[in-house]
Amino acid sequence: MHELSIAMSIVEIAEDYALRGNAGKVLEMDIEVGDMSGVVIDALEFALQEAVRNTRCEQATWKIIQVHPVARCPACGWEGAIDSPFTPCPDCGEYGLEIIRGKELQLKSLVVDT
Template sequence: MHELSIAISIVELSEKEAKKANVSSVQEINLEVGTLSGIVVEALEFAMDEAVNDSVLQNAIIKIKKVPAIAKCLKCSKEFPVEDYYTPCPECNNFETELINGKELKIKSLVINK
């Protein structure tokens, strides 16, 4: 499952950060998932439940926020939210756009216990 491998890498990254900060547990983790990332938030939540076992995230509150995808028109440079790859520019109707946000998954922040 796609989301499980993502969840595992989130846990690994958190382990690293916790080690750097010299703490044994993370209180809260905030994730941002782009609406065009192809990640199903519900599936990721489910996968995180599994992946956090015996890790620094075991008792952490996991917050997942969906962030809207943003595209930029290559003609007039307007930036606008998109639901898919085929949305034309609302300004000039141009189909040549570049996705500047919304394809990624980010660890926005980790709240750690000292």
């Protein structure tokens, strides 16, 4: 259940930016979560409901933008969307695909009140 740590980090970063931007409340949070980030989105959403309590984010809505993995094959240079990086390259059959997208775990932006 490391999603609770992640959720609390999101709230902490959001509060910090809201404070520095002289905002009162955080109204919306856009969060990017890659399929390969090691975070379960349902668990993160459940944790966020707890993490926002008694913070500037308490009334915030959130949007989770899921990022599907894209990989590159170091052997032949193939690049494309994949279901799992642990399968061989669809072009040359080598293992060891490099994930170039899909590991994102980022707070993208906030909407705050003025």
